Amino acid sequence: MLIGNRQVSFCFRRLNLLVTVLLAMSVMSLAAQTLEIKLVDGRNGRPMVGTSAYVNVWVGGERKEAIAIPTDDHGVARLQLTLNPNEENISISTGHGTIVEKHPVVKYDASFRINAPYVLCGAGGNRSWLALKNFSTKEVLDHGYASANTCGKVTASPRPGQVILFVRPLTFLEKMKQ
Helix, strand or coil: CHHHHHHHHHHHHHHHHHHHHHHHHHHHHHCCEEEEEEEEECCCCCECCCCCCEEEEEECCCCCCCEEEECCCCCEEEEEEECCHHHCCCCCCCCCCCEECCCCEEECCCEEEEECCCEECCCCCCCCCCCCEEEEHHHHHHHCEECCCCCCCCCCCCCCCEEEEEEECCCHHHHHHC
C-alpha cells in the first residue's frame, strides 16, 4: 500500500505543476499585447521618420476616429492592446476627430485597420494614400505581416506582432490630385 501512496503523491505533484503552467500561460495571454507598425520606404528600405511620419489606426468597429500614432526613429509606431479597461488611455469615440497619441493603449478587438499618409507599395490596384488595410489581430500577433513591395526590391520578414508596410512619399502631382 505504501508504494501506491507514493505513486499517487507523485501524480498529484505532476498534475499540480501542469495546472500551474496552464494558469500562467492563460494569464500571459490576457496581458496587454503590443502591435508594431513599421513604415519602410519601398524604394530604398529606409524607415519613414520625421514630423509627417505616422499611421492612422482604427481598432475594431466601435471607434469612429483614427488614432494617429507617430513613428519613432526606426519608422515604428506602437499600439498596445489590452483586455483590462483600467489600462486604456483612449476612450471609445468622442466625435472630435483624430486622436494623436504616442503610446496608445486600447481595448483588444479581433480586427484593426491602418492607413498612412504615403502611397502603399503593395500589390493590387489601390495605391492611394487614402486606402485602408484591414488586419486580423490574431493573425498579426501570431505571425506578423509584411506587404508586397512594388516600389523596389526591398523585402522584409515580420516578427509576430509586427506589421511592415512598404510605402513611398506622394509625388507633387499625386498631392495635387488628392
